[in-house]
């Protein structure tokens with residue numbers, strides 16, 4: 001049960017890292033595709049022998065674009081996992097939905113929520129149902145603000161809604177709201193345009209750092225253990241955070257106990273003093 005409880009949908013930065021990694025491994029190469037488990041046998045047969053032209057991430061969705069306008073769409077969901085390696089692939093172990101291999105590298109995909117082939121109109125439809133992704137150069141934050149400012153829903157819930165902003169999960173949302181000094185329950189329509197601009201810029205910065213480091217760090221230098229002498233965070237996710245999963249512990253800025261509440265079935269964490 002502990003494993004189930006601690007499962008977390010990967011946030012957008014890890015999908016952007018996968019997209020970059022997969023381009024590094026296969027872009028420009030013909031790939032051999034198979035579905036050792038069988039559930040993607042037909043799709044793998046269509047993919048096999050085609051050239052991977054490019055990859056991209058859109059929020060938490062991973063796209064491989066193959067020659068012939070064929071796109072592989074993967075959403076890892078809660079349990080999806082990708083592994084890769086050099087040389088010849090190992091003997092298949094477990095439920096491998098998709099295995100890709102070139103002469104030099106291999107990749108295994110297990111347990112995704114989505115693994116499917118899309119044609120160009122379906123790729124467009126997927127993009128259209130997602131909000132702007134702070135990690136994409138083509139993102140238009142005004143689109144998200146138009147949704148937020150029309151809504152009385154709590155800001156945290158809006159930012160977790162992938163049709164409002166794509167790629168942000170609980171850690172980025174919780175931490176960005178702390179850094180902005182905004183309560184997670186603030187109704188969307190009370191967010192000013194200036195506050196949204198700052199929040200967006202901060203999300204871009206935090207998520208870009210996370211892509212570079214492969215983990216989420218949100219604590220400003222002045223509040224790090226090295227600066228304040230406090231003990232570093234102990235958590236298998238690594239990284240220093242202000243409030244995420246720190247209920248009952250003192251706020252790194254003001255010392256107030258970090259609170260936990262629930263919103264639409266998800267845990268929320270905030271400092272009642274810093275986020276009034």
Ligand SMILES: [Zn+2]
Nearest residue numbers: 251254271274
């Ligand atoms: Zn505080």
